[in-house]
Amino acid sequence: MEWREFVQQYFQAVHQSSMDGKYERLLPFYCTGESGVQEEWDRLNREKRKIEERGVKLLAVQGQVTPMCWVDTDATIEVTVRWQENKTLGIKHTKYKEANKRLFQLQLLKTNEKWSIIGARESNGDQKLVVEEEEEPVIVVSGVEDAINQPMLIVHGAGGYNAANAVAYAERYWNTTNPVYPRFTDDCTNFISQCLHAGGIPMLLSKEMGKGWWIRTGKGASWSYSWTVAHSLYLLLKSGGPPMRAVMKSSAAELVPGDIICYDFNGDGRFQHNTIVVAKDANQMPLVNAHTTDSSMRYWAYEDSTAYTPKMRYAFFHIRGV
Template sequence: MNTEWRQAIRNFYEAKNKAWLTGDGENLVKMASRPEAIRACLKDIEALRRSALARGVQYRKSRTNVKILKTTPVRDGKIRVDLLEQMTWIYNDGVEVDHQARLQPIRVTLDHSEGRWKIEKLDSIGEKEERSLIKGQLDFRAFDHELGTRQARYDRRKAQRYAELWWNGFNPQYKKFEVDCTNYVSQCMHAGGMPMAFNPRKDRGWWYRHQGGNASWSYSWAVAHALRWYLEGSGRAAVVTNPQQLKIGDVICYDWEGDGMWQHNTIVVDFNHEGMPLVNAHTVASQRRYWDYKDSYAWTEQTKYRFFHIKDAF
């Protein structure tokens, strides 16, 4: 029985790898006990392929590594499996061959009631999750910040190296957040030389500190909405209107619904042959992802962006 459900998961990911390249999700549907169980998965595949078509990109290879973290028997002959999936795509953009990757925690519930294991439910942490953290908090439009007298310079290559080192992992010197995109971007900027702006209030400055074995941090360090307003109000970054004006180590902020609630941040790590940014991110851990996120089911026609060029000196 243990071998059978593991084989069902292997079969699912083999079919998913093919679906990324062909767009045909029929075999995936057959592996689910009901179509609704994998609706989000199919939307994710559709979004990636729609984005590729719009950019003239052709995916050549898809590879997924799956690590099973935990298994839990549940009622009625079902089993719940927590796993980590790392997807890597090789693509040709018409000029050069490149890759992008994502790492995502998944919870799969499998049902054996029909005589073989089928997927009953598939849950994942997505880019939309931070909205629940924003509601009920303050509007972080104004920030005090305290800077030292020594001038610091922003080393973009150091920020890039840190972003590449930790895109699919967590630095143990910092708290790991379930919704980690802003914490990750803040770490990258700090690694590049942006000094912390300490303040005793969590809704002021930009900081992370350890005190007696306990960690504390400003909202702007860990919440996307707060970091977006901190960057604009602190004088540490300049707003630019075009993504091609950005440099390595710069930051892009995302408002999925276009309603003024900023839910996601990424850091620029490279550019394609057209000068368009490729970004790294956490929550859905992403490496060298095309900046506009139209390959994400979180993206909508109302999505707004804010492009921040981090200053070279502070």
């Protein structure tokens, strides 16, 4: 069997297992005992448990897997694929669609004419390296071309926070890039800042990256840490000051569309990810959109994330605006 066919069969099995909950069908694909395989196995089972806890029924799964690049050595093949997964879920007689676009890396080993997976992980997923205040995020230009010919939502000044406009922006650009803005390798906070600005939150301009909340695009583009770094935005929201005048809430259930969730995956007080609430499910729990692992209508808790740890903490913010 050629490795491309093996990879296709694996993701077909993943989708089928998502539907019926029988993840044991994936075991023949794995080389048991490998730590990279165990992490992915644990992630899949966390996702299964969370669906059961929520009382959600998975009605349909569609996916597309495209090999992007691969390195072929004498013993192994390391392949990076783009995995677009679309789910239709039902809960309390209502339906909604969740979508995630991931870069996924598989390490394959062939022994006795049979392929097996010895490593599986998300590439450039939810887990972020902590960006120190003096470091700048890295810009990537891939993906910008897809958005060049698409219409943009225009921000007409600021007169308070219009959550509906912020949500509309999050829905429009969850899996693409507004060409007005740069795209970063870790793009989650840049995306959330764009959503807030589209909702009418005005920039606080400054000449210093450590002050205000702003971005200058075009030639010589620059930006504040609070616009692009997850922990810096968290600190601004926590302050309750302008321009968001956010109010911290005690639980996810208190949030409404347009509000923000911050994620501390390691539980060490440094927040590494941000999402925006775009809807609530039939249990009145938030569904969120995000970048880096581009996600639409994803359940807020992120227990299906490769960045998940048992120590994960959240911060919930209602956005009031000026």
